[in-house]
């Protein structure tokens with residue numbers, strides 16, 4: 001049996017601006033995981049999951065070895081990850097084999113409600129990692145990340161890929177997104193995913209690792225209401241398809257300055273990081289005010305305001321509209337700000353998620 005797990009993630013800065021080619025963000029992978037267990041199958045392939053990919057996926061092959069899907073959901077990330085990796089396997093001349101995938105998730109609550117910690121990205125990355133080992137493809141982490149992005153580019157064309165990068169590389173990262181529109185166009189021309197690993201559309205994109213900020217603690221609160229990132233990204237768009245902030249360049253510049261300054265603060269162990277997170281919250285508030293889209297819901301506002309009252313720096317993680325808020329506080333012992341924030345969150349119906357940064361892989 002092959003077992004692979006991929007961590008969930010949080011956004012610390014750069015949301016929405018990172019969707020544009022060359023845009024950047026700071027993310028952290030967290031120690032909650034999607035786990036994929038792969039066992040070789042005899043006469044058909046199957047995906048089973050109690051928590052994720054609720055739609056059954058089952059396939060056999062015809063005499064020519066082509067995969068015939070018996071049941072699947074066309075927008076399933078699991079399906080997308082399998083399809084892209086099988087295409088790579090085929091382009092390398094390797095024979096197809098059957099396998100069963102068992103998928104379990106720590107990124108949902110007991111009733112199956114998603115926390116918004118990047119389960120779609122994590123399941124994509126974990127399935128690709130399992131198949132990479134099964135077929136002995138020998139992919140590097142960068143190639144697995146690129147394959148994950150190419151796999152999901154049709155399922156979620158507006159995603160920056162930051163979640164995939166965090167789930168692949170772990171730890172704290174600074175991510176810059178590629179030109180995904182160009183990748184889609186070039187893919188139509190070249191056909192295979194492997195050829196696209198060296199495509200010019202990746203120029204300027206990539207992941208750099210940031211040091212763990214030793215003097216800071218990370219706190220995460222869950223609002224209890226799920227949000228649709230796709231819908232929010234669509235809603236903030238102006239006629240040119242970019243986040244609707246006037247002037248756009250100053251929004252993109254402020255967002256990038258937050259990302260740059262946060263990376264610099266982490267290099268100093270975290271000194272100055274709280275101020276940057278305050279600014280990053282305001283950048284999102286400005287986007288919300290200009291576009292008329294509710295990013296900071298009442299519950300997210302309460303979550304952030306409580307944290308700020310106790311000396312933390314807080315903001316919605318990712319697209320907002322629900323899901324999670326993220327807080328950085330200075331590291332202090334028991335009875336420090338974290339305890340006070342968590343107590344007040346509980347009194348206000350906000351669930352603290354007990355998690356920590358996932359170490360870099």
Ligand code: PMV
Pocket residue numbers: 011014015016017018019116117118158159160161162229233317318319320323
């Ligand atoms: O809401 P999340 O955690 O899926 O994050 C979305 C972040 C955006 O920048 C708004 C979109 C993206 O794909 O980067």
